[in-house]
Amino acid sequence: MKPKQERSRMRVSALLDAAEELVEELGVEGFAMSEVARRAGAAHGSLYRYFESREALLAALHERQISQLEAAVIEASEKLSLTQVVPSAREFLDAFLDPLRDFLIRNRSYRLLRIGMPDAWQVASSEAELDARVIAELAHALKNLVPGLEEERRLLAATLLLSLTDSTIIIEHRPEVQREGRRVLELYLEDLVSNVSCEPSRTGGTTS
Amino acid sequence: MKPKQERSRMRVSALLDAAEELVEELGVEGFAMSEVARRAGAAHGSLYRYFESREALLAALHERQISQLEAAVIEASEKLSLTQVVPSAREFLDAFLDPLRDFLIRNRSYRLLRIGMPDAWQVASSEAELDARVIAELAHALKNLVPGLEEERRLLAATLLLSLTDSTIIIEHRPEVQREGRRVLELYLEDLVSNVSCEPSRTGGTTS
Amino acid sequence: MKPKQERSRMRVSALLDAAEELVEELGVEGFAMSEVARRAGAAHGSLYRYFESREALLAALHERQISQLEAAVIEASEKLSLTQVVPSAREFLDAFLDPLRDFLIRNRSYRLLRIGMPDAWQVASSEAELDARVIAELAHALKNLVPGLEEERRLLAATLLLSLTDSTIIIEHRPEVQREGRRVLELYLEDLVSNVSCEPSRTGGTTS
Amino acid sequence: MKPKQERSRMRVSALLDAAEELVEELGVEGFAMSEVARRAGAAHGSLYRYFESREALLAALHERQISQLEAAVIEASEKLSLTQVVPSAREFLDAFLDPLRDFLIRNRSYRLLRIGMPDAWQVASSEAELDARVIAELAHALKNLVPGLEEERRLLAATLLLSLTDSTIIIEHRPEVQREGRRVLELYLEDLVSNVSCEPSRTGGTTS
DNA sequence: TATGAATGAGGCTTCATTCAT
DNA sequence: GATGAATGAAGCCTCATTCAT
Known part of the structure; x- marks a missing residue:
């Protein structure tokens, strides 16, 4: 269980990294969930396991x-x-x-x-x-x-x-x-x- | 002709006013051409007589x-x-x-x-x-x-x-x-x- | 009256020329009434004095x-x-x-x-x-x-x-x-x- | 996985069928992505999973x-x-x-x-x-x-x-x-x- | 839990056509 | 007649979100 949480935290971290990079490049307007997933090597829909919505992801970032x-x-x-x-x-x-x-x-x-x-x-x-x-x-x-x-x-x-x-x-x-x-x-x-x-x-x- | 130019300038001005209000409310991301038109009481496509694109409208603003x-x-x-x-x-x-x-x-x-x-x-x-x-x-x-x-x-x-x-x-x-x-x-x-x-x-x- | 008809025919001719050029360049799909007018040096709305519609203009051509x-x-x-x-x-x-x-x-x-x-x-x-x-x-x-x-x-x-x-x-x-x-x-x-x-x-x- | 690819190919095929029918009926000009989707019983945006653009769809066809x-x-x-x-x-x-x-x-x-x-x-x-x-x-x-x-x-x-x-x-x-x-x-x-x-x-x- | 196909609302833009001047 | 501003329907495309597998 612990390692699971560990992995989860790393996943979140990687996602936020990708998101940050993306905002840096394209601004908030150009920020797209699918691109975040792509850059983090995650699946499209997986984002929603960690963040309720696009907005929530940005807020977390x-x-x-x-x-x-x-x-x-x-x-x-x-x-x-x-x-x-x-x-x-x-x-x-x-x-x-x-x-x-x-x-x-x-x-x-x-x-x-x-x-x-x-x-x-x-x-x-x-x-x-x-x-x-x-x-x-x-x-x-x-x-x-x-x-x-x-x-x-x-x-x-x-x-x-x-x-x-x-x-x-x-x-x-x-x-x-x-x-x-x-x-x-x-x-x-x-x-x-x-x-x-x-x-x-x-x-x-x-x-x- | 002069009155035409006059009217045109007022139109542009009104459109920019509506656009400004909209950006104020919803930010750049929430800025939608159709809403600008609605608020300015103009038709959708009229915007494009005065501004080449959404981007151009924001730049003009x-x-x-x-x-x-x-x-x-x-x-x-x-x-x-x-x-x-x-x-x-x-x-x-x-x-x-x-x-x-x-x-x-x-x-x-x-x-x-x-x-x-x-x-x-x-x-x-x-x-x-x-x-x-x-x-x-x-x-x-x-x-x-x-x-x-x-x-x-x-x-x-x-x-x-x-x-x-x-x-x-x-x-x-x-x-x-x-x-x-x-x-x-x-x-x-x-x-x-x-x-x-x-x-x-x-x-x-x-x-x- | 005659010269008027004469002029009218020349106008039609010029419009068809522009239209032909345009179809040649962009195909039927790229054929736009306003561009025809622009190339023929005529006003946007004038086309409709000579041709009932886009379709009619193409047929005439x-x-x-x-x-x-x-x-x-x-x-x-x-x-x-x-x-x-x-x-x-x-x-x-x-x-x-x-x-x-x-x-x-x-x-x-x-x-x-x-x-x-x-x-x-x-x-x-x-x-x-x-x-x-x-x-x-x-x-x-x-x-x-x-x-x-x-x-x-x-x-x-x-x-x-x-x-x-x-x-x-x-x-x-x-x-x-x-x-x-x-x-x-x-x-x-x-x-x-x-x-x-x-x-x-x-x-x-x-x-x- | 295999069945997935299979299904995907069938989807593409069905989309192309619908597209072909449509071109037959209305020509290239009348060819509309939304109509293709409608006839294939697919959602509007699904087309873009298989074809990058209208143009690409026509080329594929x-x-x-x-x-x-x-x-x-x-x-x-x-x-x-x-x-x-x-x-x-x-x-x-x-x-x-x-x-x-x-x-x-x-x-x-x-x-x-x-x-x-x-x-x-x-x-x-x-x-x-x-x-x-x-x-x-x-x-x-x-x-x-x-x-x-x-x-x-x-x-x-x-x-x-x-x-x-x-x-x-x-x-x-x-x-x-x-x-x-x-x-x-x-x-x-x-x-x-x-x-x-x-x-x-x-x-x-x-x-x- | 992970995946990625599917969805469809919503945005931008074009353009045929109309109409007041 | 001529003009060109205005209209708005319609098209293309994106993307947040859902959901069956």
């Missing part, structure tokens, strides 16, 4: 991606916390930016799924929950950088970090753009750090 | 959106330049952020189209050119804010501004997120301003 | 072709009859084969129309009548070659002549095939000539 | 017809060769003409397909190859009748035989026409036989 993203963030976070001391904004970014970027570049389909899934599929809401996991991880990691920051603002900052990384880094591959994008994040984090020491202001104006 | 975005940027730019003097980062954002955000919020489909069009459609390349128009406008406007900035860097900054606005503001509608997003942009612009006075550095380190 | 074929046969017949004397089979073929072949080669569409028009269109029957005109002409010309042949057999021979020419000469363009095809016709005509002198046999067996 | 024609020729050839001795032209025709005629009359669609397939479909070239099989068979059979004839001329003669049979016999169903057509072929074969004994001439004039 998206969920897996988010889990991977979460894992990447956690790993970076752990690496960072090994260096006991409070990191600088630059060190913080060094730890997180590359894994995030790597993931987002390797998984062009992540973006396609995140944006391209019609609201009609109820994936949207549960997707928000999934994203929340990644953001929570990032927020947790921010505690190292800006220990004094309140929980709520940390979530806010994490949200922005993820979103900015996503947009800036992915849309444009030119290195200048990426460098400049990194600078923006650095500025933001440094501001967070320096501001928190004085005042937990919320109408965040930078002092004149 | 996307182009119109970018033109509207461009127009919004130009308008904001003109309003800003009425106030002769050099604006502050805050004033600059006041001028540009709201119109951009309004547009992006009103046009959820813009994002769907931008991301969701399969690469196979060669829209991508011409789309890059179209986007360039918006960025060029933004870069031009930046001359008011940071007169000393070199052309190249202005384009870079404009790219980031558009991209950050797009991602931050659209993905999350919560006002806190939007406020924080705005702060990031403010920080970035202020940094640009203050750095340029001293040094046109490119390895942008933030001054202490 | 076919009728014109048959008239042209008939004219070619008549012309050859007249040329032949200028040489007062009874011609040999070879002379007879010299007179008729080339014009027929020329026509059939220039008008690939003739064959397409003759064969490709569905029986459902009632063209078939009237077409048979039209063909009859050509055959009658050929039969008439045969009187010169085989004066003693009865009317009925002359029609039969003419039918075969037309049919053989059509198939042999058109299907295969290789000169050897055409030469051999000509030989068949020559044999047939010579047999007719020689047999008729003796017996108007109908169980036409050639003596062993 | 044509190929089947040519195979059947080839089989008919081979069968006739075998029957003829049972009679060890050299046959007369009449015996030769007795053996071949009826099967050919039967086939061509039963398969009106053969002609429609042969002529009516747009050149754009590249069927033409491969079709020529297919036809070559039938002609080769006929040429082979001619060896019995005219043993002395060179290969090249035999192919020529076979080409004409097929072509003449096709045109003469099909276009006109009247028995007189068919009888006369048969006479033409007889004349031709006899001439071949008698000429070969004397001279393998190529500028084939018939000696008196």
Whole structure:
């Protein structure tokens, strides 16, 4: 029985791999169940043993991606916390930016799924929950950088970090753009750090 | 003849409106020519007098959106330049952020189209050119804010501004997120301003 | 009024020319009314002033072709009859084969129309009548070659002549095939000539 | 597995039958995939499991017809060769003409397909190859009748035989026409036989 | 459980024909 | 008469899903 479950999990994994590749190539619109099966070397109808529908398969794929993203963030976070001391904004970014970027570049389909899934599929809401996991991880990691920051603002900052990384880094591959994008994040984090020491202001104006 | 052209343009416009609404609701995948026709009160086959194919219709829709975005940027730019003097980062954002955000919020489909069009459609390349128009406008406007900035860097900054606005503001509608997003942009612009006075550095380190 | 009719006839002619060209290129299946109009420089809807329907246009085209074929046969017949004397089979073929072949080669569409028009269109029957005109002409010309042949057999021979020419000469363009095809016709005509002198046999067996 | 393949072949066969019937009735133009499905009692989309497209279905149909024609020729050839001795032209025709005629009359669609397939479909070239099989068979059979004839001329003669049979016999169903057509072929074969004994001439004039 | 044949709804597109201008 | 925009029936094809084996 165990080996059976094992095999089943591998099958699911292979199917999701094929699906991911396909979305990457042809977008959500070009995603066809039969092609997934073909690429995974499975039979047409077998897909429906693992996923209730096309929609469910896409949702599962998206969920897996988010889990991977979460894992990447956690790993970076752990690496960072090994260096006991409070990191600088630059060190913080060094730890997180590359894994995030790597993931987002390797998984062009992540973006396609995140944006391209019609609201009609109820994936949207549960997707928000999934994203929340990644953001929570990032927020947790921010505690190292800006220990004094309140929980709520940390979530806010994490949200922005993820979103900015996503947009800036992915849309444009030119290195200048990426460098400049990194600078923006650095500025933001440094501001967070320096501001928190004085005042937990919320109408965040930078002092004149 | 003139009235004919007039009517034709209105027809195209109505069709694009219906198409936009549809993409907004169902995404690119759910976009069906017949439904566009139904909503525009036109016959099935009439669409093909104005657009060669489904793909062409989506491309035309996307182009119109970018033109509207461009127009919004130009308008904001003109309003800003009425106030002769050099604006502050805050004033600059006041001028540009709201119109951009309004547009992006009103046009959820813009994002769907931008991301969701399969690469196979060669829209991508011409789309890059179209986007360039918006960025060029933004870069031009930046001359008011940071007169000393070199052309190249202005384009870079404009790219980031558009991209950050797009991602931050659209993905999350919560006002806190939007406020924080705005702060990031403010920080970035202020940094640009203050750095340029001293040094046109490119390895942008933030001054202490 | 006359010039109007004149112009109208030219218009019809131009339309048929375009139609013929189109059938030649794309076959009956690829024949589209709008393309005919485009090639003739006429407006879409104008076609229907001259032809009741697509089907009627094709029928008219076919009728014109048959008239042209008939004219070619008549012309050859007249040329032949200028040489007062009874011609040999070879002379007879010299007179008729080339014009027929020329026509059939220039008008690939003739064959397409003759064969490709569905029986459902009632063209078939009237077409048979039209063909009859050509055959009658050929039969008439045969009187010169085989004066003693009865009317009925002359029609039969003419039918075969037309049919053989059509198939042999058109299907295969290789000169050897055409030469051999000509030989068949020559044999047939010579047999007719020689047999008729003796017996108007109908169980036409050639003596062993 | 075997029974599966068996069933599959029967399905294909049934589909082709329906298709053939349809072409016979409505011509190539009237040939509609959905109607084929309806007549074969299959679902719309099932056709596409067996044939890539409408065009492919028509090509397959044509190929089947040519195979059947080839089989008919081979069968006739075998029957003829049972009679060890050299046959007369009449015996030769007795053996071949009826099967050919039967086939061509039963398969009106053969002609429609042969002529009516747009050149754009590249069927033409491969079709020529297919036809070559039938002609080769006929040429082979001619060896019995005219043993002395060179290969090249035999192919020529076979080409004409097929072509003449096709045109003469099909276009006109009247028995007189068919009888006369048969006479033409007889004349031709006899001439071949008698000429070969004397001279393998190529500028084939018939000696008196 | 796996398979892949079968299904049929649904999409895109073409084009003959009509008709207001 | 001429025009060409509009219509909508009809065709081809895809693909998610089911189900007998």
